[in-house]
Amino acid sequence: MSLMCKDPQARVDHGFDWSAYLAGQSIVASQWTVTPDEAGGVMVEADAHEAQRTSVRLSGGAVGRLYRVTNRVTLSDGQEDERSTLLRVEER
Template sequence: MNLYLKDPQARIDHEIDWSAYLAGQHVVASVWHVSPAEAGGIVVEADAFEDLRTSVRLSGGAVGRLYYVTNRVALSDGQEDERSIHVRVEER
């Protein structure tokens, strides 16, 4: 997992490149989750996907908190997989 720093006022995009993990398949569905889900926490504003990449726009978050942002994908051959990133919110 990767650790990213985020200001609570920032709206930032993150991307996962799935090409290294896929053996001829492609992404057909993508869902993002933030944990912990809490009032004033990080919010998924928008998300998108292409055959080999997924992306998410994050906003908000409580200063000093660490969030796990997980992307779960469905693949063209019926398999499912997920990858997560850590996002720590700090005043920057």
């Protein structure tokens, strides 16, 4: 699992390239979640997906906190998979 850092005032884009794992399938749905879900925490502002890639715009967060950002996808054959990354909020 990777680790990203962001300033609490920054809006950052993040994404996953799923192409190496799809085996001929394509992404038909994508959902992003942030844990913990708390007041003043990291928020999903926007998200998008293409056939092989997903993306999200994240904002906010409490300084010193560590958040897990998870992307769950549904593939064209009905399979579901997910990936996560850690996000630390720090003053920069």
